[in-house]
Amino acid sequence: MVYDPLAVGVAIDPEFVKKEEWNVKVVLEGDETGRTVASAEGEPKVQVCTEVKAEQFLNHFLRRLL
Structure with a gap:
């Protein structure tokens, strides 16, 4: 079973x-x-994904399944 294919995809690319x-x-x-809350105060501490190149990712994912 695949729980989070995008997380794996981001690890790959x-x-x-x-x-x-x-x-x-x-x-x-x-x-x-x-x-969980984002704050403008203090130093940035984590990287947050704000956009996904959905079509690019989906094409990559589906090529791996076929």
Whole structure:
């Protein structure tokens, strides 16, 4: 079973996605515990995929299946 083909695709070819560096935090208290939020404050700490070259990725993926 394939759980996340895009994640595997990006490991093979990072050009399948556009990435930006963001400062991302996880809420640790209150009603929103566990929620992930992006913040403009502080240094960017993680790369977040903001766009997918869907047709390019899908063509690559389907070629591997056939």
